Amino acid sequence: MTLLGTTGTTLQNPSVDTIEIRGGRPLRGQVDVRGAKNLATKAMVASLLGSTPSTLRDVPSIRDVEVVRSLLEVHGVSVTDGEEEASLVLDPAGAESAGFEEIDAHSGSSRIPILFCGPLLHLLGQAFIPDLGGCRIGDRPIDFHLDALRNFGAVVDKQPNGIRLSAPDGLHGASIELPYPSVGATEQVLLTAVRAKGVTELRGAAIEPEIMDLIGVLQKMGAIISYEPNRVIFIEGVEELTGYDHRSLFDRNEAVSWACAALVTDGEIFVKGARQYELLTFLNVFRKVGGDFDITDDGITFRRGENPLKAVMVETDVHPGFMTDWQQPLIVALTQAEGTSVVHETVYENRFGFTDALVRMGADIVVHKDGIDAAERRVARRPLEQAAVISGPTPLKGIDMVVPDLRGGYSHVIAALAAQGTSRVTGIKLISRGYEKFLDKLTALGADFDVVG
Numbered sequence: 001m002t003l004l005g006t007t008g009t010t011l012q013n014p015s016v017d018t019i020e021i022r023g024g025r026p027l028r029g030q031v032d033v034r035g036a037k038n039l040a041t042k043a044m045v046a047s048l049l050g051s052t053p054s055t056l057r058d059v060p061s062i063r064d065v066e067v068v069r070s071l072l073e074v075h076g077v078s079v080t081d082g083e084e085e086a087s088l089v090l091d092p093a094g095a096e097s098a099g100f101e102e103i104d105a106h107s108g109s110s111r112i113p114i115l116f117c118g119p120l121l122h123l124l125g126q127a128f129i130p131d132l133g134g135c136r137i138g139d140r141p142i143d144f145h146l147d148a149l150r151n152f153g154a155v156v157d158k159q160p161n162g163i164r165l166s167a168p169d170g171l172h173g174a175s176i177e178l179p180y181p182s183v184g185a186t187e188q189v190l191l192t193a194v195r196a197k198g199v200t201e202l203r204g205a206a207i208e209p210e211i212m213d214l215i216g217v218l219q220k221m222g223a224i225i226s227y228e229p230n231r232v233i234f235i236e237g238v239e240e241l242t243g244y245d246h247r248s249l250f251d252r253n254e255a256v257s258w259a260c261a262a263l264v265t266d267g268e269i270f271v272k273g274a275r276q277y278e279l280l281t282f283l284n285v286f287r288k289v290g291g292d293f294d295i296t297d298d299g300i301t302f303r304r305g306e307n308p309l310k311a312v313m314v315e316t317d318v319h320p321g322f323m324t325d326w327q328q329p330l331i332v333a334l335t336q337a338e339g340t341s342v343v344h345e346t347v348y349e350n351r352f353g354f355t356d357a358l359v360r361m362g363a364d365i366v367v368h369k370d371g372i373d374a375a376e377r378r379v380a381r382r383p384l385e386q387a388a389v390i391s392g393p394t395p396l397k398g399i400d401m402v403v404p405d406l407r408g409g410y411s412h413v414i415a416a417l418a419a420q421g422t423s424r425v426t427g428i429k430l431i432s433r434g435y436e437k438f439l440d441k442l443t444a445l446g447a448d449f450d451v452v453g
């Protein structure tokens, strides 16, 4: 296999899946973070609800967006590039039912298809959703989604290869209480309630910034949504919605990933587009670990502080807590911190798989399958929880590794960049699913690697 030097222009070639990294060099420079993967994909689905075209701006060019684009197109929605760079125009005028084979062929490894239910039921009175993909970080059930849809009056028919839904009498407002503030289930309710007949009361809602941005999109379309204290959201169904023009909020997960990369490699990275308000909890932890940051109007510069990194205790939680998507890159930094850190993962039941490779590199990480079961909880917890105990600092050496999932894979790469020696990382395509121009950004930051496959 020919080696392409890091000056090669084909680094962003989507077929690239294996790179060889020579570690030990700090990452320095700027990365431009585009719109949030976990908002843009949902806003694209919301365009189905409008009677006129929508324009979505600052759309990241990532596989998850391509999957939703092709799913919309098989349903007759025209999706074209907008005049502004990184914008899409979505016109639902030709929306129609799609065949199972087409839907299944385009669903890819995404979980987003489940969010098509409400909009397709409003538009066509029926929907077929194939079995979902998504990162293998837990069993990823959709019971909250299906219970909510039944509550709106949908008939849900589980089939061997997916779910067929129908709404012979249309969809009506509902009173829904989520057992856990699920992001996806909250989006499911929002995308269904806005056109249902009557009022929907949602209790126990997720309130992540991406959810609030989706509420902003729907309000622009003509929806009536009020956000009350204590995770209560009221939605008054309306007859018609029109298209939106929206610029997605920045991708918090990507901003946090590059912040941790600066910490891990002892570099300095300016994340253009990052904003303080949506990262408050992360910035506190970043400072406690020993990171330093400068906030300006157009971004945040992240670097390691003067002193050695320090161990911390972190528990992942729903917003406004420390997001579960942030613990993977942070743990790589904690392997270099003095002392013993604990990361308690309370959202997913299998999200420490990526630490196996870090241990093979020399990290001292013990994962406890049964987490810390505290008596009082702000939000009802799922029984399965886990804790990772990280003792440092430990030198990391380069190894060959295969990327397990999106955020774990990113963490493998920054660990390899910090390690002494060479690592071969396979599965880069999985990382490019959620990080736009990932290899180009690594090159711009001075990473020393070659494409080998």
Ligand code: EPZ
Pocket: 037, 038, 111, 112, 135, 138, 139, 140, 141, 142, 143, 144, 145, 146, 180, 181, 182, 183, 184, 185, 206, 253, 323, 324, 325, 347, 348, 349, 382, 406, 407, 434
């Ligand atoms: C979204 O996943 C994000 N993905 C995830 O980011 C993120 O980690 C997660 O929210 C939490 O913030 C997208 O937005 C595409 P959940 P989602 O429903 O909606 C359980 C990334 O790396 N649950 O809030 O699937 C579930 O098993 C990805 O960008 C049920 O039990 O997350 C989990 O334990 C990874 N039944 C918990 O709730 C349900 O019906 C939180 O899941 C739904 C969820």
